Amino acid sequence: MTTVTLNSVLTCPYCGFAKQETMPTDACQFYYECENCKKVLRPKAGDCCVYCSYGSVKCPPIQEQRGCCG
Template identity: 55%
Template sequence: MKRESSVTCPRCGQAEVLAMPMDACVVVYDCPACGMRLTPKPGDCCVFCSYGDAPCPPVQAQGCGCANPL
């Protein structure tokens, strides 16, 4: 199971490797380069599933969304 994901901003292309919580989803992420606020795309549970190179650990483990958004 991957515990880190590289989140890429769709506006400016800035990528940042972040540690993912093991038991929750991150639903808001602010790009450090341009300030764009990222939220999950429709159908995704978190920013890692929408903008990361790996889905969040709850999805990796169960293949479904997370009930504990951060």
């Protein structure tokens, strides 16, 4: 059994601001507003959520190798 990490540091690609956030375990997070520059982040093409695109740790479903939000 794999231990799932629930904290991830999101880094804004626009201003470089980074903040640790707790990832949801029951839903994907498609939007995230940067606290610093107020830009709304969306997943990159091929990624299921903002944590998979901009986080230091992939989302819980990906960590568990069961596909995201399936």
